[in-house]
Amino acid sequence: MTQQGYHVAIVGATGAVGEQLIDTLDRLDFPVASLLPLSSKRSAGKKIMFKGEEITVQEATAESFEGIQLALFSAGGSISQALAPEAVKRGAIVVDNTSAFRMDEDVPLVVPEVNEEDLKNHSGIIANPNCSTIQMVAALEPIKKAKGLKKIIVSTYQAVSGAGVKAIDEMYEQSQQIVEGKEINPQVLPVSGDKNHYQIAFNAIPQIDVFQENGYTFEELKMMNETKKIMHDNSLKVAATCVRLPVETGHSESVYIEVEQDGLDVPGIRQLLSEAPGITLQDDPSNQVYPLASAAKGKDDVFVGRIRRDLDEEKGFHLWIVADNLLKGAALNSVQIGFSLIKLGLLK
Amino acid sequence: MTQQGYHVAIVGATGAVGEQLIDTLDRLDFPVASLLPLSSKRSAGKKIMFKGEEITVQEATAESFEGIQLALFSAGGSISQALAPEAVKRGAIVVDNTSAFRMDEDVPLVVPEVNEEDLKNHSGIIANPNCSTIQMVAALEPIKKAKGLKKIIVSTYQAVSGAGVKAIDEMYEQSQQIVEGKEINPQVLPVSGDKNHYQIAFNAIPQIDVFQENGYTFEELKMMNETKKIMHDNSLKVAATCVRLPVETGHSESVYIEVEQDGLDVPGIRQLLSEAPGITLQDDPSNQVYPLASAAKGKDDVFVGRIRRDLDEEKGFHLWIVADNLLKGAALNSVQIGFSLIKLGLLK
Incomplete structure (x- = not known):
């Protein structure tokens, strides 16, 4: 953690859940040092607002995750499959909102009120369960x-x-x-x-x-x-x-x-x-x-x-x-996992 | 049965189910000698169409059922409570689409595909079950x-x-x-x-x-x-x-x-x-x-x-x-009960 917080990336920043992720980080005062909104090539260039600042959405690539500590993914299973391991390789913890890794044995699937302790066994990727x-x-x-x-x-x-x-x-x-x-x-x-x-x-x-x-x-x-x-x-x-x-x-x-x-x-x-x-x-x-x-x-x-x-x-x-x-079923739970990671000393 | 069929009354003729009852009698060629559409005082005077003929809706009273052989009720439980016994008293068989009598022991509750035979035990009133x-x-x-x-x-x-x-x-x-x-x-x-x-x-x-x-x-x-x-x-x-x-x-x-x-x-x-x-x-x-x-x-x-x-x-x-x-859940099932009554020789 820097003095101001963590370097956070949002993958799928322009989607329905992505918008809620950005709003929830702001609303719950998640300690964010820098926010990097990422998307497909098609949506890159759009602007999003975070804490009163306009930030330009960038195309998500493997290199996007250099220096990122926490990456919240919500851009579809195939994007997670391709880029979550790249983010982990570069030192980020991934909280993935798709079904790509949920049933993998070494991926904790977490609802903080229920099984927060499972986060301790993570290997870089943490899965956010299905909304329902x-x-x-x-x-x-x-x-x-x-x-x-x-x-x-x-x-x-x-x-x-x-x-x-x-x-x-x-x-x-x-x-x-x-x-x-x-x-x-x-x-x-x-x-x-x-x-x-x-x-x-x-x-x-x-x-x-x-x-x-x-x-x-x-x-x-x-x-x-x-x-x-x-x-x-x-x-x-x-x-x-x-x-x-x-x-x-x-x-x-x-x-x-x-x-x-x-x-x-x-x-x-x-x-x-x-x-x-x-x-x-x-x-x-x-x-x-x-x-x-x-x-x-x-x-x-x-x-x-x-x-x-x-x-x-x-x-x-x-x-x-x-x-x-979109909140407890997706964005809120992902951000709550972020808070749990901090609380458990797992987000560095 | 007259040569042309039965004298049929519809109680609640202007309601959502009433309209379907009239349409279903026509569509399935139920043997109708005369159709008497009945309603509350408020809706009396409205016109309905049956087999290309315009018929004026009359206010339902105890006397409405003189000469009626089959009365299909769908005007709310309190109307059935008040008027179904009057219809029976005047010789009609009542098929009631409300919940007024459904759980009464001497009232058959019938879905013809399931328990048509129960009709044989009727005492004048037959209940149409709840749609669901x-x-x-x-x-x-x-x-x-x-x-x-x-x-x-x-x-x-x-x-x-x-x-x-x-x-x-x-x-x-x-x-x-x-x-x-x-x-x-x-x-x-x-x-x-x-x-x-x-x-x-x-x-x-x-x-x-x-x-x-x-x-x-x-x-x-x-x-x-x-x-x-x-x-x-x-x-x-x-x-x-x-x-x-x-x-x-x-x-x-x-x-x-x-x-x-x-x-x-x-x-x-x-x-x-x-x-x-x-x-x-x-x-x-x-x-x-x-x-x-x-x-x-x-x-x-x-x-x-x-x-x-x-x-x-x-x-x-x-x-x-x-x-x-409105059909199998209400009007159609009521008319099917009518057909079953004819088949079993119960509608005279």
Whole structure:
């Protein structure tokens, strides 16, 4: 650390998450000595604002990382594959927001509230989990700690900003066209690189990321595998169904859990969550208080409500978990990993 | 039956479901000798079209049902409570689309593909199940018949038309206001008669119908209780989370099931569903073929896809079930009950 802080690079500085990364570093007063915004050749030359200063975005190359101490990547898996090792080679610690390295054995996959200690085993690259995973494990960890966790069945209600700026534009444009009775021409969602594109406005698409051989989407498998890795429990049963909605920002999740031990009830869960870091309890059915994506947008916390006991399973509970997928689901968690690295003396 | 058919009354003729009832009677050539559209005092005097003829909507009173043989009710629970017994007293069979009588012991709750035979035990009133229940039991019955059914965990993605015409208007109006950067003023959803109203456009609201003491909404309890009644299995475990989306028409459901017997696999489920009445299989992940609300609107069938085995439970499977909530979820099922009554010789 210099007197002023660290030399930080943002890879994918002009994307939806990149913008939030820059804003979050500023907003949370991360100790930044210098900020280097990097992007593809196409976006290089654009200007970004950081702490009132205009900085020109540069094309990301291997050499960009000379002198960089912390590199936050969010420019797609192939960019991370190519450049994260180059950044590490030059002495930077990488916090990667893509799925490129998440399941690698020597890459810690970290949600600071859950498994901050895993950072100590890093070999240069640290992975930021998938957005839909982060908010779920953050909300479930306090319950797991108290009573153990046996099983999770989750159905998601995911916002389009998880698919990038083009997906947001498509959603609003399509909504307007449908309201005006015009023809629509889907070209981005559900997956820009996949064969078919479907209407997202006024619809619900049960596909996020591409399909795998076993009939699950990659998004679903990410939730299932990452949850086990973050929670250090390969015997944890996790099943996910991931669905894209016409919501700009804010993922919602309908989560069923079975805990291991007896003696948990709804007031007990409320108590655990109200004391947990990064969690806001919003659970007062009689006053219609529950988390909403529209209210979570722009907020740092994970919001939990609709907590109720399963009427058939004594150890089964249902929850509704909502968070800003660009913040806790991406940028905020990455910056929090940066703070944890400092706290643990790992960022030099 | 007269030479031309039956004397049929529609209660709630000007509502979202009422319009579909009239259209469905016509489209499926239900034998109608005369059609009597009934409504509240406020809507009386409006005109509806049936088989190319204009008919004036009349105010529904006890006396309206003189000479009526089949009365299809869809005007809210309190209207059914007040007038369904009057219709029965005058010799009509009532098919009620509200929740007023669904759990009454002497009222059959019927999805013809599942429990048509229950009609034989009617005492004048037959209940049409809740929209979200109908499509789920229609899709699961063939699996239950083959392998038994132990447990259902469902999270819904429900369209606003289930909350009536005002909810549809609110959704489109709000969407336009948000796209244009204007202020919004929610007044209908999630529940018009409840205390608070929330943004539905570009959002997901985890409340349908009012909250009960146990933290579940009435919609969730309807799905749970009605499913057991229709499937004749009080030991069946059913848990529901019901969520309202900015979709005009077409409910989607993420459904996890556990079957009782061994030996079921995904091809087996596909085979069962492809042979089932009223079901269309849409399940080809490699070509991104799965049910979509936008494609189900205006269709009679229940669409099923995303069928996959749970990776932890040998007898666990996941499905994505979609149907037009105004058709199979309401009007179509009511008219199908009418046809079943004729087939079983119960409508005289």
